[in-house]
Amino acid sequence: MAGFRFASLGSGSKGNAWVVQAGLTTVLVDCGFGSREATRRLARLGLVAESLGAILVTHEHSDHGRGVARLAAMARCPVWLSHGSHAMLEAQGAAPVSANILSGQAVFALGDLEIAPYPVPHDAREPMHFTFFDGVRRFGLLTDAGHVTPRIEAALGDCSALALECNHDLDLLQAGSYPVALKRRILGPYGHLDNTAAAALLGRVGGTGLTHVVAAHLSERNNAPELARAALAGALGCDDAWIGVADQETGLDWREI
Numbered sequence: 001m002a003g004f005r006f007a008s009l010g011s012g013s014k015g016n017a018w019v020v021q022a023g024l025t026t027v028l029v030d031c032g033f034g035s036r037e038a039t040r041r042l043a044r045l046g047l048v049a050e051s052l053g054a055i056l057v058t059h060e061h062s063d064h065g066r067g068v069a070r071l072a073a074m075a076r077c078p079v080w081l082s083h084g085s086h087a088m089l090e091a092q093g094a095a096p097v098s099a100n101i102l103s104g105q106a107v108f109a110l111g112d113l114e115i116a117p118y119p120v121p122h123d124a125r126e127p128m129h130f131t132f133f134d135g136v137r138r139f140g141l142l143t144d145a146g147h148v149t150p151r152i153e154a155a156l157g158d159c160s161a162l163a164l165e166c167n168h169d170l171d172l173l174q175a176g177s178y179p180v181a182l183k184r185r186i187l188g189p190y191g192h193l194d195n196t197a198a199a200a201l202l203g204r205v206g207g208t209g210l211t212h213v214v215a216a217h218l219s220e221r222n223n224a225p226e227l228a229r230a231a232l233a234g235a236l237g238c239d240d241a242w243i244g245v246a247d248q249e250t251g252l253d254w255r256e257i
Contacts, residue, residue, distance in 0.1 A: 004139070017032060027110060032066055034067050039074070055072050118151055129155075166198045167186070167222075199235040211257055
């Protein structure tokens with residue numbers, strides 16, 4: 001029987017997926033990889049598709065939702081997502097067969113996990129993220145948010161572990177080669193959090209009980225792990241090395257909470 005832990009199959013613009021496990025319950029958050037690649041990445045964590053009890057979807061963008069339907073069919077597990085995300089995946093011909101529509105911010109239980117959805121501002125249709133509670137400790141996950149809202153702060157204010165979007169370094173993005181329209185999208189209120197914004201959020205919600213902080217969804221062209229680590233460490237007054245980073249290729253190995 002597992003304790004309470006989390007990991008990432010990969011985090012970035014090319015594909016995202018997170019695993020959360022408590023007791024006998026294993027859930028996947030997003031699957032932005034094809035089913036074969038997702039299976040390979042699950043194996044690195046000692047998992048097979050059939051071990052998944054459910055897949056949660058944050059939003060329909062391809063780097064989060066492209067592999068959900070096929071992996072859920074392989075795993076024979078249900079999918080939980082918002083009405084908006086389901087409608088968009090359905091329009092793309094990628095809606096899962098076994099879908100459960102989440103009702104707003106209603107907390108629900110999946111096996112040994114209590115899961116609390118919360119809305120995030122992003123340029124998708126009804127995007128959301130989640131916190132996970134095993135009865136003692138809480139893990140909060142946040143990526144793909146254009147700005148921090150009071151609801152986000154409230155959701156993440158009592159967590160033992162956090163994975164926070166650090167998409168870009170503002171200076172690198174502004175000086176980089178991205179088209180102006182793409183820069184505006186990323187920097188806009190429904191784009192992505194930069195290192196400084198993520199650090200400011202961490203400074204407000206991070207308490208003394210934190211056991212893990214992980215920087216997530218880093219841009220490969222407009223950020224660097226050392227910049228994200230330094231920003232988050234500065235918010236906590238800790239050593240940079242204590243901050244984890246979930247990267248695109250290797251994800252993040254299991255972290256026990």
